[in-house]
Amino acid sequence: MGATKSASFSISQNEIATLTKAIGHPARVAIIEYLLKVDSCICDDIVFKLPLSQPTISQHLRELKNAGLIKGSIEKNSICYCIDKKAINKLKNYVDNLSLKLEKKKDNC
Numbered sequence: 788m789g790a791t792k793s794a795s796f797s798i799s800q801n802e803i804a805t806l807t808k809a810i811g812h813p814a815r816v817a818i819i820e821y822l823l824k825v826d827s828c829i830c831d832d833i834v835f836k837l838p839l840s841q842p843t844i845s846q847h848l849r850e851l852k853n854a855g856l857i858k859g860s861i862e863k864n865s866i867c868y869c870i871d872k873k874a875i876n877k878l879k880n881y882v883d884n885l886s887l888k889l890e891k892k893k894d895n896c
Contacts, residue, residue, distance in 0.1 A: 803878070806855070809856055810878075814844070818833060818857075827869050829865040830844065855874045857869065857870055857871055
C-alpha cells in the first residue's frame, strides 16, 4: 500500500493490514506454526522442516519480522527466532472484536 493511500486509514487499520498481509502466505503460516512448537529456532532448523530453499525462508522470516510477528536475536553465527506475543494478541483481539460485532449484528444479508 502506498504512503498516500495508507495515510487515509487509521494507525490501527494499517497495523492490522500489515499483520494480516504478513500471514497471507502459507509458508509464513507454516513458519509461525513451527515456531509455536519450539521454544526458539535457528533459521537452519526451519530449512529442514519446510520444502523451501534457505533464501526463500529467509525472505519469509524477514517479512514476518518486519511486520512484528516474530523477533530475532543473533546467537553466534545464527539468528534465533521466536513469536512476538504482542502482535499475535493484537490479531486475536481484532478477530475477537469482529466476532463480537458480527454476533450483535442483525443478519439481513
